[in-house]
Amino acid sequence: MLITARDIIFLWVSRMMMTGMKFAGEKAFEDVFITGTIFDKHGQRMSKSKNNGVDPLEIFDKYGVDATRLVLASIETTDTRWNENQVESYRNFANKIWNAARFCLMNSEGARVGEGFDQNRANWALHDRWIMSRLNRTARVVGEAIEKYQFHLAVQTLYHFFWDDFCDWYIELTKSEVTATEESPARDAARSRVLTVLEQALRLLHPFMPFITEELWQMLPGIGERQLHPAYAGAPSTIMLAAYPQGQDELIDERAEGEVQAIIELVSRVRNIRSEMNIKPGEAVPLLVGAPDEKLRAVFEAGASQIARLVRASSISITENLDAPRASARAVLAGGAEVSVPLEGLIDFAQERERLRKEEEKLAKEAERLRGQLANENFVARAPAEKVAELRQRMADIEQRTGALRQSMEAFAE
Amino acid sequence: MDIPKTYDPKQAEERHYANWEAGGYFAPEINRDPDAPVYSIVIPPPNVTGSLHMGHALQHTLMDVLTRFKRMSGYRTLWVPGEDHAGISTQIVVERELKKEGASRHDLGREKFLERVWKWRHESGSRIMQQMRREGASVDWSRQRFTMDEGLSRAVNEFFVRCYEENLIYHGEGMINWCPKDQTALSDLEVDKEAQAGKLYYLQYPVKDSDRRVTVATTRPETMLGDTAVAVNPADERYRELVGATLLLPLAGREIPVVADEFVDPEFGTGAVKVTPAHDPNDYAMGLRHELPLVKVIDQHARMTADAGAEFEGLDRYEAREKVVAKFEEIGLLEKVSDYEFSISKCGRCRTVVEPLISLQWFCRQAELARRPLDLVRDRHEPRFVPENPYEKVYTNWLENLHDWTLSRQLWWGHRIPAWYTEDGRTIVARSEAEARESAGTDRLTQDPDVLDARLA
Numbered sequence: 001m002l003i004t005a006r007d008i009i010f011l012w013v014s015r016m017m018m019t020g021m022k023f024a025g026e027k028a029f030e031d032v033f034i035t036g037t038i039f040d041k042h043g044q045r046m047s048k049s050k051n052n053g054v055d056p057l058e059i060f061d062k063y064g065v066d067a068t069r070l071v072l073a074s075i076e077t078t079d080t081r082w083n084e085n086q087v088e089s090y091r092n093f094a095n096k097i098w099n100a101a102r103f104c105l106m107n108s109e110g111a112r113v114g115e116g117f118d119q120n121r122a123n124w125a126l127h128d129r130w131i132m133s134r135l136n137r138t139a140r141v142v143g144e145a146i147e148k149y150q151f152h153l154a155v156q157t158l159y160h161f162f163w164d165d166f167c168d169w170y171i172e173l174t175k176s177e178v179t180a181t182e183e184s185p186a187r188d189a190a191r192s193r194v195l196t197v198l199e200q201a202l203r204l205l206h207p208f209m210p211f212i213t214e215e216l217w218q219m220l221p222g223i224g225e226r227q228l229h230p231a232y233a234g235a236p237s238t239i240m241l242a243a244y245p246q247g248q249d250e251l252i253d254e255r256a257e258g259e260v261q262a263i264i265e266l267v268s269r270v271r272n273i274r275s276e277m278n279i280k281p282g283e284a285v286p287l288l289v290g291a292p293d294e295k296l297r298a299v300f301e302a303g304a305s306q307i308a309r310l311v312r313a314s315s316i317s318i319t320e321n322l323d324a325p326r327a328s329a330r331a332v333l334a335g336g337a338e339v340s341v342p343l344e345g346l347i348d349f350a351q352e353r354e355r356l357r358k359e360e361e362k363l364a365k366e367a368e369r370l371r372g373q374l375a376n377e378n379f380v381a382r383a384p385a386e387k388v389a390e391l392r393q394r395m396a397d398i399e400q401r402t403g404a405l406r407q408s409m410e411a412f413a414e
Numbered sequence: 415m416d417i418p419k420t421y422d423p424k425q426a427e428e429r430h431y432a433n434w435e436a437g438g439y440f441a442p443e444i445n446r447d448p449d450a451p452v453y454s455i456v457i458p459p460p461n462v463t464g465s466l467h468m469g470h471a472l473q474h475t476l477m478d479v480l481t482r483f484k485r486m487s488g489y490r491t492l493w494v495p496g497e498d499h500a501g502i503s504t505q506i507v508v509e510r511e512l513k514k515e516g517a518s519r520h521d522l523g524r525e526k527f528l529e530r531v532w533k534w535r536h537e538s539g540s541r542i543m544q545q546m547r548r549e550g551a552s553v554d555w556s557r558q559r560f561t562m563d564e565g566l567s568r569a570v571n572e573f574f575v576r577c578y579e580e581n582l583i584y585h586g587e588g589m590i591n592w593c594p595k596d597q598t599a600l601s602d603l604e605v606d607k608e609a610q611a612g613k614l615y616y617l618q619y620p621v622k623d624s625d626r627r628v629t630v631a632t633t634r635p636e637t638m639l640g641d642t643a644v645a646v647n648p649a650d651e652r653y654r655e656l657v658g659a660t661l662l663l664p665l666a667g668r669e670i671p672v673v674a675d676e677f678v679d680p681e682f683g684t685g686a687v688k689v690t691p692a693h694d695p696n697d698y699a700m701g702l703r704h705e706l707p708l709v710k711v712i713d714q715h716a717r718m719t720a721d722a723g724a725e726f727e728g729l730d731r732y733e734a735r736e737k738v739v740a741k742f743e744e745i746g747l748l749e750k751v752s753d754y755e756f757s758i759s760k761c762g763r764c765r766t767v768v769e770p771l772i773s774l775q776w777f778c779r780q781a782e783l784a785r786r787p788l789d790l791v792r793d794r795h796e797p798r799f800v801p802e803n804p805y806e807k808v809y810t811n812w813l814e815n816l817h818d819w820t821l822s823r824q825l826w827w828g829h830r831i832p833a834w835y836t837e838d839g840r841t842i843v844a845r846s847e848a849e850a851r852e853s854a855g856t857d858r859l860t861q862d863p864d865v866l867d868a869r870l871a
């Protein structure tokens with residue numbers, strides 16, 4: 001295997017192939033991977049004479065090696081302009097993983113990696129079946145991607161798993177069990193489960209982010225020979241020699257994924273409503289859910305207390321058809337379900353109307369100005385294409401927002 | 415459980431890498447499974463003069479991802495690090511150091527200079543290897559190679575000798591890219607082509623015993639002193655009757671023929687081209703085809719030779735250019751001068767304009783060597799390129815269009831060419847001086863002073 005950049009291909013590859021075939025009778029490489037070229041932010045080649053080079057060591061110092069490696073792995077075969085914001089973004093990703101791991105470790109008394117999952121899968125709670133499905137699916141996709149040199153896909157898949165599935169949702173869904181004040185076997189098991197998932201996820205991430213994964217892995221209670229690949233039996237415990245998770249097909253559970261996805265969507269939409277309506281975080285709201293599909297209804301019913309906790313609902317009513325008061329914020333979900341948050345008593349209608357009206361006015365003024373600019377032929381012809389596109393996008397955003405505002409205002413109509 | 419509030423990358427990076435290296439985890443021996451499959455990567459060796467740049471970081475990251483993944487999947491992995499001795503780059507760096515001390519490599523002599531280069535290599539030459547540790551590269555340091563290691567040197571000599579025995583390597587005159595400043599031959603890869611705004615000069619050559627004149631267009635008027643023919647395309651109506659005619663070459667005072675050659679592009683310039691076999695690769699090839707004489711008018715220092723005529727001898731090539739153009743104007747044979755943008759070849763190292771020259775060098779025939787790899791890629795699409803498009807095609811084109819590879823470099827730092835010369839002019843190619851002596855039947859041998867292109871290692 002050889003990884004090289006475009007310019008050298010002619011020389012090196014061809015000569016190695018020629019001499020290899022002449023003197024060893026066989027080809028020098030199976031695969032030749034040509035990386036993309038990294039240009040500066042203006043699309044120019046980096047060179048000493050232009051003094052536009054970016055020193056990787058400086059980037060390592062600023063953001064850490066692991067975050068930089070993620071950006072580089074994502075480049076793959078595509079020519080790219082260097083953008084430091086990407087590194088910063090992956091540095092934030094590293095911090096998010098750190099924080100999630102910290103939460104797990106600070107609530108790890110009584111727990112060990114590898115424990116907590118009942119022998120019989122049928123006894124697993126929905127969210128546990130879900131996370132194990134997501135984990136194993138991720139392992140499958142990532143393993144295949146690396147074999148096919150699709151590094152970008154591997155990075156994206158791992159990013160999505162850690163950020164969305166593990167940190168944002170699994171930890172939320174299992175929080176009440178993990179942070180229960182009373183010690184109990186149930187609490188220990190929940191804590192062990194979350195550590196077990198984290199440990200395998202770290203192994204998946206290790207080839208890309210070797211340092212932070214080793215640092216965290218070493219802190220997990222219960223790691224040792226059991227996690228090492230059999231080829232390294234007897235070696236010291238290091239994540240470097242742990243077995244790369246293969247992804248077990250029998251743990252992939254489409255149904256569980258679908259069901260939790262429905263709950264995630266419900267929770268996300270209600271949270272959106274809370275934020276749109278400016279409802280204070282501490283304020284509990286009543287929640288009405290209408291789900292014509294009986295299977296979906298059953299899922300919501302089973303998860304009612306979790307849902308209530310995650311959206312801060314004072315009460316939650318799940319029915320076949322939604323019967324919502326006019327003064328409520330509504331959202332439609334996949335699968336034909338609907339959710340509504342009655343707003344009576346939560347919001348000062350008059351105040352809210354006024355606030356919305358003011359915002360609509362402000363947006364209308366901006367839209368007028370933009371319309372003027374975009375109608376000015378001179379301006380459109382002279383301005384850089386990027387700027388014009390930006391303005392058009394802003395117009396589109398304003399239109400969308402205005403539509404949403406008008407809808408809300410209807411809810412508060414006198 | 416005591417875990418710090420925030421992640422400190424730097425200390426984690428230093429600590430873990432040191433542990434991994436000390437623990438021997440990077441070596442294939444850590445894998446105890448006798449049936450384990452093998453996975454190995456050789457690093458494209460960065461120059462010993464270099465420092466880590468983004469391109470390296472990108473390549474190393476991808477290689478490390480693969481190596482770590484395979485290692486965790488139970489493969490016996492080996493990723494070999496190494497450095498390229500980088501002939502001319504290294505020599506220049508050390509010469510610069512010497513200059514600061516007020517000396518040159520000639521003051522030291524070859525042996526002492528080489529000692530000095532090895533010393534430099536041990537002290538500052540391994541910067542890039544240290545930087546690789548920072549990246550987290552899980553290379554097996556115990557197997558680190560240098561392109562001038564003894565083992566590799568022996569392999570290089572072996573390659574040279576075997577190819578020579580099969581007549582794939584030859585010593586001879588050929589057209590090469592010459593850098594007048596560095597005073598060495600350069601391979602095509604060490605030459606950069608730059609677009610330049612220049613001038614196209616239209617010069618007129620009178621036809622013998624006639625009022626007619628043939629106009630040729632050139633960007634290098636000074637070379638006209640070395641013309642030994644003018645060529646036209648055989649299908650070009652305009653010059654049909656002139657094929658075989660004789661022209662009077664101005665300034666040089668000799669006669670040259672008009673020849674027909676398919677290579678001439680009727681669309682370029684005037685459709686008639688001046689042929690200077692000693693100073694242009696295309697003209698050299700044409701000269702061989704038509705058995706034209708070689709007149710060398712520019713020397714290794716980019717100055718005009720005695721064969722250029724007393725008026726021009728000793729002048730720098732650009733001075734000569736001005737003078738030639740002025741002369742043509744004086745005698746009314748300068749038709750016109752127009753602005754022209756064209757590509758000019760410059761030395762990749764010092765940016766001096768390269769002079770194509772005929773020189774005695776060692777060459778490697780590529781066409782024969784390329785045959786099997788070409789068959790392999792055409793029939794079996796091997797090696798597999800990722801992405802396949804466009805690189806498989808680029809690779810195939812490259813193999814189909816190889817020129818002979820100029821192997822020799824007029825440098826001191828590098829693999830010395832394993833060729834010796836006897837006093838009576840025989841050339842002995844051997845794996846060592848001892849072998850050469852035996853083969854020659856005498857001790858009185860001088861080794862070729864040049865070194866091999868660093869890429870050969």
